[in-house]
Amino acid sequence: DYVFGTDGKPKKVLKLHPISDMDLYRVTTRDGRSTLCNLEHLWRVKCPSNTGDRFIDIPLKQMIGNYISPRFDKRNGKEYLEYRYFLHSCSPIEFSERSYPIDLYTFGLWLGDGTSRTGGMTSADPEIFGYIPYKYRRNKTKYAYNIMGIMPILRNIGVLQNKHIPTNYLYGSIEQRLSLLQGLMDTDGTVSTDGMQGAFSNKNRRIIDGVIDLVRSLGGTATLGKNMTKCNGKIFPSWRVTMRFDNGIVPFRLRRKVGKWKGSIKSKYAITKIEYEKTALGRCITVEDDMYVTDDYMPTHNSVIINVADNLFDICNGYEPYIVIFSDTPEQATEHLGAIVEELEGNERILEFYGQLYEPRQVGDKMKEKWTQ
Secondary structure (H helix, E strand, O other): OEEEOOOOOEEEEEEEOOOEEEEEEEEEEOOOOEEEEOOOOEEEEEOHHHHOOOEEEEEHHHHOOOOEEEEEEOOOOEEEEEEOOEEEOOOOOOOOOOOOOOOHHHHHHHHHHEOOOOOEEEOOOHHHHHHOOOOEEEOOOOOEEEEOOOHHHHHHHOOOOOOOOOHHHHOOOHHHHHHHHHHHHHHHEEEOOOOOOEEEEEOOHHHHHHHHHHHHHOOOEEEEEEEEEEEOOEEEEEEEEEEEOOOOOOOOOOHHHHOOOOOOOOOEEEEEEEEEEEEEEEOOEEEOOOEEEOHHHOEEEOOHHHHOHHHHHHHHHOOOOOOOOOOOOHHHHHHHHHHHHHHHHHOHHHHHHHOOOOOHHHHHHHHHHHHHO
16 A cells, blocks of 8 residues: 655555554644644654754654743733644645546636536636636626536536535646646635735635645645625625645736745644544554655654664664663553564564564563563
8 A cells, every 4th residue: 555755755555563552642733734643653843942943753742741832922021822843744745647527727717706506607807718728708797707518517526506626626636736726716816915825715615625625735734714704795604725835836827816926935834732532443554754644634754663763773783681661551562562573573674684683573472471461
């Protein structure tokens, strides 16, 4: 099997480690991403208040006590909370190109400003129709257009009177996903005055969720906010996605928007919450890179071998007659010991370099038995 690395490319899963009961903690970031992991899991983060702009690899258990710190601002006399650990977005994920029945830029335009019942749409930017592969007709109503031939396609997709981004449209190639996002942003998107971030606003929460997924899969950050919008004398809830890209992605095609766009200097996002959620079955994996992408396109560490690297080094080189493992619970110690045994048994590089120095399974079983006693 394969997972995606933080460079956006597929990485082979080399090993599945034992399934075991473990305490799982939810890690949440400032832009709303979250995932579950145990306290031993490593994260590659920046800690500006301690290590500046340098990445460090630390387990969750070392962050949980100090990821947030109260601070006092002498300038205004106010207290505030400082988040100390930051993740950085992955590169755009390289999903394979897919075949779709509709031009994706056109689909994005229709999702943003299209008429839900038909293939018509409203726009004050006639420039956009120069970017679509369909014939169109301008209606008598100001700013109203009809895109010829797309209504049957929209019906077959299942989005007429049901606007949303179908799941399979979130997993096209980088170019396909960008085209879809550009259509959405050329209609309901705006550029900040400094050109460093974009925003997408809509009252359809399903479309909003799809935009968030598109942005994160393209290596950007997407933060959700809720508004109350007034239109035609009525007030209704709407949502706003604020996005940043520091990787050269331009989420627009309209010249007036592209001309203002500069992109962000950095797209880091802070870890803002670490909370115990449940005790449940879980397992670690080893992949062919030291980083991979997990839920919500969060970059996380391939941590098992790193967690036991010092122990393996001492064992293989015979530097220490005894090794003491300190853990919070017997279960964590057993998991750590099991990881050491598995690497001694199955790590091809260790076996190639050091040879079969021990009978690892026998040693492991004896050590586990001693621990249980």
